Amino acid sequence: MKFKSKYIVPVGADGIYEIDTGKWRTERPVMDKDKCIECGICAMYCPVFSIIKEDEKYIITYDYCKGCGICVHECPKDAIDMIPEEGK
Amino acid sequence: MKAIDLVSKTEELISPGISACVGCNVELSLRVVMRVLGPNTILAVPPGCMGGVGVVGWDMKSGAKVPVFFPLLDNPASMLAGIKLHYDRLGEDVNVVAFAGDGATVDAGFQCLSGAAERGDKIIYICYDNEGYMNTGYQRSGSTTKGAWTSTTPVNKEGIGGKMQNKKDFPMIMAMHDIPYMATANPAYVQDMVNKIEKAKQVDNGLAYIHIFNPCITGWGVKSEESIEVARLAVQSNFAPLYEVENGNFKLNMNPRNPKPVKEYLQKIKKFSHLTDEDIEELQADTDKKWNRLVNLASL
Amino acid sequence: MSRVDVLNGNQAAAIGASLARPGVIAAYPITPQTPIVEYLTQFKVDGKIDSAMSEVESELSAMSVLTGASLAGSRTFTATSSQGLALMYEPYFRASTLRLPIVMAIVNREMISPQTLWGGPQDSLTIRDAGWIQIYVEDNQEILDMMIQAYKIAEDKNVLLPINICYDGFYLSHMSERVEIPAQELVDKFLPEYEPEHIKLDPKKPMAVDPLTSGYLLMEYRYRHLAAQQEALKVIEEVDKEYADLIGRSHGGLVEEYRCEDADCVVVTMGSMSGAAKEAVDIKREEGYKIGLLRLRVVRPFPSKRISEVLKGKNCFGVVDRNVSFGWNTGILYQEVNSAMYRHGGDVPSVPFIGGLGGEDVKIEHFLHAIEKIYEGAADGVDCEQTIWLTNER
Numbered sequence: 001m002k003f004k005s006k007y008i009v010p011v012g013a014d015g016i017y018e019i020d021t022g023k024w025r026t027e028r029p030v031m032d033k034d035k036c037i038e039c040g041i042c043a044m045y046c047p048v049f050s051i052i053k054e055d056e057k058y059i060i061t062y063d064y065c066k067g068c069g070i071c072v073h074e075c076p077k078d079a080i081d082m083i084p085e086e087g088k
Numbered sequence: 089m090k091a092i093d094l095v096s097k098t099e100e101l102i103s104p105g106i107s108a109c110v111g112c113n114v115e116l117s118l119r120v121v122m123r124v125l126g127p128n129t130i131l132a133v134p135p136g137c138m139g140g141v142g143v144v145g146w147d148m149k150s151g152a153k154v155p156v157f158f159p160l161l162d163n164p165a166s167m168l169a170g171i172k173l174h175y176d177r178l179g180e181d182v183n184v185v186a187f188a189g190d191g192a193t194v195d196a197g198f199q200c201l202s203g204a205a206e207r208g209d210k211i212i213y214i215c216y217d218n219e220g221y222m223n224t225g226y227q228r229s230g231s232t233t234k235g236a237w238t239s240t241t242p243v244n245k246e247g248i249g250g251k252m253q254n255k256k257d258f259p260m261i262m263a264m265h266d267i268p269y270m271a272t273a274n275p276a277y278v279q280d281m282v283n284k285i286e287k288a289k290q291v292d293n294g295l296a297y298i299h300i301f302n303p304c305i306t307g308w309g310v311k312s313e314e315s316i317e318v319a320r321l322a323v324q325s326n327f328a329p330l331y332e333v334e335n336g337n338f339k340l341n342m343n344p345r346n347p348k349p350v351k352e353y354l355q356k357i358k359k360f361s362h363l364t365d366e367d368i369e370e371l372q373a374d375t376d377k378k379w380n381r382l383v384n385l386a387s388l
Numbered sequence: 389m390s391r392v393d394v395l396n397g398n399q400a401a402a403i404g405a406s407l408a409r410p411g412v413i414a415a416y417p418i419t420p421q422t423p424i425v426e427y428l429t430q431f432k433v434d435g436k437i438d439s440a441m442s443e444v445e446s447e448l449s450a451m452s453v454l455t456g457a458s459l460a461g462s463r464t465f466t467a468t469s470s471q472g473l474a475l476m477y478e479p480y481f482r483a484s485t486l487r488l489p490i491v492m493a494i495v496n497r498e499m500i501s502p503q504t505l506w507g508g509p510q511d512s513l514t515i516r517d518a519g520w521i522q523i524y525v526e527d528n529q530e531i532l533d534m535m536i537q538a539y540k541i542a543e544d545k546n547v548l549l550p551i552n553i554c555y556d557g558f559y560l561s562h563m564s565e566r567v568e569i570p571a572q573e574l575v576d577k578f579l580p581e582y583e584p585e586h587i588k589l590d591p592k593k594p595m596a597v598d599p600l601t602s603g604y605l606l607m608e609y610r611y612r613h614l615a616a617q618q619e620a621l622k623v624i625e626e627v628d629k630e631y632a633d634l635i636g637r638s639h640g641g642l643v644e645e646y647r648c649e650d651a652d653c654v655v656v657t658m659g660s661m662s663g664a665a666k667e668a669v670d671i672k673r674e675e676g677y678k679i680g681l682l683r684l685r686v687v688r689p690f691p692s693k694r695i696s697e698v699l700k701g702k703n704c705f706g707v708v709d710r711n712v713s714f715g716w717n718t719g720i721l722y723q724e725v726n727s728a729m730y731r732h733g734g735d736v737p738s739v740p741f742i743g744g745l746g747g748e749d750v751k752i753e754h755f756l757h758a759i760e761k762i763y764e765g766a767a768d769g770v771d772c773e774q775t776i777w778l779t780n781e782r
Binding site for chain 2: 005007011012013014015016017018019020021022024039040041043044045046047048049051052053063064066067068069070072073074
Binding site for chain 3: 157158177
């Protein structure tokens with residue numbers, strides 16, 4: 001038999017399995033930095049931890065963001081909006 | 089640890105791309121749990137939503153940066169107990185943790201969990217309670233709320249059906265094992281959750297149990313953006329109270345001065361849409377009864 | 389220093405396991421295995437062993453605790469019987485498919501219903517295809533020796549499989565015999581420490597155990613598992629020799645042949661009843677019958693070639709099964725031995741016998757009768773659909 005696995009048992013040791021969940025999005029959250037008070041609540045509730053903190057400012061990253069809208073809903077300052085993803 | 093600092097000051101230990109439903113608050117809970125516990129952790133993820141979405145990995149790849157494995161549905165606590173016995177005997181300190189759904193916890197895995205709790209196995213057991221077998225298509229569990237629609241407690245055109253029995257009060261069952269630490273948690277209260285994971289991590293004389301109440305977007309019929317709001321309403325209405333039991337002492341972590349009616353929580357959820365006013369009153373009465381019991385326990 | 393003692397089978401198992409220095413032991417009491425758990429907990433409280441012990445709430449947890457401990461890197465031990473083994477089935481199958489070299493004594497007990505407590509290997513034979521190595525022994529010395537050898541076989545880099553040492557409930561578990569106990573230093577020399585390289589749950593070297601796995605990979609893992617079972621055929625014989633060289637006793641490796649060399653017919657047995665069978669062979673030899681005995685020791689992997697070498701060219705053989713194979717109208721071993729014969733081109737008539745179920749005694753008279761029937765089969769042919777039942781009149 002020709003083996004694909006170098007292991008004799010079912011182990012996962014060849015790196016991290018990832019799904020390109022960013023492709024799921026039909027809408028994307030966009031932050032209005034004029035309204036944002038950098039409270040971090042959006043980041044705290046993001047299930048994917050897609051909102052990161054850089055230079056004391058929160059920014060939304062889109063690699064894995066599934067577009068759930070929790071950040072929009074939880075933002076106390078209405079500083080985030082969902083806008084349609086192009087082509088979806 | 090401040091909840092607000094999780095994103096900047098902790099390491100992500102779960103694969104960034106797992107196929108949990110859009111807006112899943114279990115995914116949030118798992119990431120929070122693992123960020124607080126850190127890399128010196130062995131993680132058990134039994135069959136269920138989090139196993140299904142790839143946290144244990146696929147083929148020869150892992151879904152986490154820590155050692156992670158599928159226990160059986162009915163043996164997570166026992167497998168962890170064995171791992172902990174090994175590392176304890178060698179004098180090595182490792183967090184040994186289960187992140188298990190309510191099926192693996194309150195139903196099939198209960199015997200092993202109860203045994204481990206009684207023996208004082210030094211493991212951390214976290215249940216994400218989404219009130220049913222959500223990964224296999226929303227079947228009822230012992231943790232499903234009375235009246236709820238599930239795929240095995242269907243509702244007919246006349247609105248008759250739903251689960252006929254009460255939800256098992258599982259946090260209380262675990263508290264009555266007299267384990268050193270038992271707490272409930274909720275994804276809407278991340279700081280509270282962080283505090284509780286930190287406490288569980290410090291326990292060195294037995295089993296620490298955390299029961300997270302996780303409304304399920306897909307299986308319950310909740311709007312994805314309302315994922316956190318619905319979870320919060322469960323606390324604000326005293327439907328799923330936040331409390332902890334340390335060495336037998338009950339403490340309320342949230343004591344709403346003017347609790348919201350349970351109806352406000354229920355009406356956000358499609359699985360309760362067929363309930364009559366009478367049904368809702370019954371759930372309100374049950375909630376009040378359990379809350380009062382809890383208040384009494386906390387005042388002892 | 390090695391020493392001699394009078395031990396029952398369960399003591400022999402507990403002492404044998406202790407000599408292997410397991411890191412984690414978890415067991416749940418069940419008749420007739422119970423005394424093993426008591427002995428081991430006593431050894432622990434007396435400071436004779438330094439294993440971590442878990443007095444679990446069920447056999448399901450016993451095997452589950454060991455699965456976890458073995459995945460973390462410990463040498464492990466448990467023991468059970470019948471219903472306990474049945475309750476353990478889910479983690480039992482998984483321990484082998486994760487290639488964990490767990491050692492478990494099975495004190496064979498009949499399966500219910502009817503409600504029963506007494507001996508018989510129906511419990512472990514029923515699950516012979518769950519991937520474990522299964523070795524069945526005849527007496528208490530063999531129990532003790534095989535407990536030690538079990539670790540050496542299971543942990544061999546070419547094997548890495550869990551292993552059962554099986555012995556008849558009450559007949560051996562509660563019977564006392566002279567047993568030689570090898571010195572700890574000798575056992576330590578024979579058995580190096582277990583250090584897993586193929587699978588380990590360790591934060592210093594993270595890996596996933598059992599990710600969701602595609603069918604083509606599952607086939608690879610099964611292929612390797614089957615190959616490891618075949619490797620075990622060699623390893624069992626090598627370990628038997630090594631043990632004999634160092635400690636001074638051999639138990640025959642894959643099978644035990646008794647007066648087979650010049651035999652024209654053979655009776656095939658397994659387990660404790662083999663003692664009575666050997667006496668019957670001696671009696672019949674005195675009467676002029678050239679009868680021999682083949683005692684099966686290893687059921688998984690099944691030493692089909694070795695068995696066929698012994699039985700090929702004989703006029704007839706019979707298999708005495710202390711178990712049943714529902715749907716075959718015979719015992720399990722009868723089917724296994726016949727498969728081995730046909731695979732290796734040995735077309736020898738064979739007679740199926742069933743006896744000793746539910747702990748019933750299989751006496752010398754039964755074997756004398758069975759040997760007569762085997763010779764009748766050699767002379768007149770056999771209707772192998774008709775199993776001969778060896779019963780006791782009441």
